[in-house]
Amino acid sequence: MAKDTLVIAGKSYESRLLVGTGKYKDFDETRRAIEASGAQIVTVAIRRTNIGQNAGEPNLLDVLPPSKYTILPNTAGCYTAQDAIRTLRLARELLDGHSLVKLEVLADQKTLFPHMPETLVAAKALVAEGFQVMVYCSDDPVMARQLEELGCVAVMPLASLIGSGMGILNPWNLQIILDNAHVPVLVDAGIGTASDATIAMELGCDGVLMNTAIAKAKDPVRMGRAMKLAVEAGREAFLAGRMAKKPYEASASSPETGLIQKIG
Amino acid sequence: MSAPIRITLNGAPREFPAPLTFAQLLDELSLAGKRLAVERNGEIVPRSAFQNASLVDGDRIELVIAVGGG
Numbered sequence: 001m002a003k004d005t006l007v008i009a010g011k012s013y014e015s016r017l018l019v020g021t022g023k024y025k026d027f028d029e030t031r032r033a034i035e036a037s038g039a040q041i042v043t044v045a046i047r048r049t050n051i052g053q054n055a056g057e058p059n060l061l062d063v064l065p066p067s068k069y070t071i072l073p074n075t076a077g078c079y080t081a082q083d084a085i086r087t088l089r090l091a092r093e094l095l096d097g098h099s100l101v102k103l104e105v106l107a108d109q110k111t112l113f114p115h116m117p118e119t120l121v122a123a124k125a126l127v128a129e130g131f132q133v134m135v136y137c138s139d140d141p142v143m144a145r146q147l148e149e150l151g152c153v154a155v156m157p158l159a160s161l162i163g164s165g166m167g168i169l170n171p172w173n174l175q176i177i178l179d180n181a182h183v184p185v186l187v188d189a190g191i192g193t194a195s196d197a198t199i200a201m202e203l204g205c206d207g208v209l210m211n212t213a214i215a216k217a218k219d220p221v222r223m224g225r226a227m228k229l230a231v232e233a234g235r236e237a238f239l240a241g242r243m244a245k246k247p248y249e250a251s252a253s254s255p256e257t258g259l260i261q262k263i264g
Numbered sequence: 265m266s267a268p269i270r271i272t273l274n275g276a277p278r279e280f281p282a283p284l285t286f287a288q289l290l291d292e293l294s295l296a297g298k299r300l301a302v303e304r305n306g307e308i309v310p311r312s313a314f315q316n317a318s319l320v321d322g323d324r325i326e327l328v329i330a331v332g333g334g
Binding site for chain 1: 273274275276293294295298299300301302303306308310311326327328329330331332333334
């Protein structure tokens with residue numbers, strides 16, 4: 001039996017769980033939770049270095065070395081296509097020409113909802129510059145299709161708002177996206193607990209990307225492991241093919257013949 | 265002795281003695297050898313250019329690193 005792997009931009013990954021690196025207590029907790037999650041692709045943000053106060057300060061990439069993890073730089077905090085493009089050019093330089101990136105262009109500070117018109121503009125420009133773009137997007141099937149047509153290597157619709165932990169609010173839209181996609185579809189944002197990740201995988205998603213659900217659990221290391229198992233369970237259930245639902249009709253699991261005799 | 269170079273570094277005004285290459289700038293900031301990326305006036309300055317490329321008055325410099333994010 002062929003190994004079931006996630007293939008993104010021609011590279012295979014055994015883990016279908018992608019994790020963020022934000023909101024942890026410290027780098028040690030980051031490292032331990034991510035190890036427990038089994039994730040091979042980890043997202044990072046690109047930010048100004050603190051001038052004058054960082055001599056000897058540990059660097060995130062020392063804790064999560066690019067030799068061990070596929071680093072996925074994001075454009076979190078960017079509200080225009082131009083800012084996102086600049087950020088990812090810097091990321092590519094920072095990561096020695098690495099071209100796999102996560103594009104997200106936000107529209108609104110309260111909801112962090114994706115700005116789809118700017119996202120489309122940025123995606124087109126980044127693909128033209130040779131970036132392999134995994135793109136955070138709304139769960140609109142038309143947007144997902146357009147991003148795929150522009151050459152994005154994966155589409156990543158939200159399950160619910162970033163950091164909300166509200167789970168999958170519109171499985172029907174996700175299903176339409178999945179039914180039509182020819183590139184990997186990963187749920188990005190909104191996962192709250194293990195069952196949310198399992199549901200995403202049972203729907204047929206190729207992977208799940210999360211940060212807060214692990215980082216803000218009471219025990220992030222344990223939740224990292226829970227998410228690993230949840231994604232694996234959901235994937236296995238999807239591949240196994242669930243039984244048909246039979247509303248209003250029970251079906252006994254035990255034989256209905258050979259029952260002992262009724263008394264009297 | 266030439267006039268100092270005034271630049272905007274990560275959004276803040278700074279002065280350095282002239283002349284100043286990118287390698288010297290990073291030395292001054294104790295950032296030499298760190299994994300970071302540099303942008304000048306919106307354009308990437310590749311690591312290979314640090315030794316020879318010089319800063320000029322008015323340059324807007326961004327020095328970035330990878331940090332935790334989702």
